[in-house]
Amino acid sequence: MNVKTVNESGALRLSNQAVGALMLALQKGIMEECDITDLIKDFRLTESADGLIVENPPHINVEEDDA
Numbered sequence: 001m002n003v004k005t006v007n008e009s010g011a012l013r014l015s016n017q018a019v020g021a022l023m024l025a026l027q028k029g030i031m032e033e034c035d036i037t038d039l040i041k042d043f044r045l046t047e048s049a050d051g052l053i054v055e056n057p058p059h060i061n062v063e064e065d066d067a
Contacts, residue, residue, distance in 0.1 A: 015051035024058045031060065
């Protein structure tokens, strides 16, 4: 089954998951003080009924505080 999520102009849209992946990439860039261009360019995108999905979203490691 070929599923396409398009708006009225025929353009593809990002799913909520893809928007979250983009926000994680931005947060990672801020936390690690690094350029996120390559991270975003390496996103593997897949079409779904909800819009484009990022198959390889970034991971952020968070250390627990012993407070």
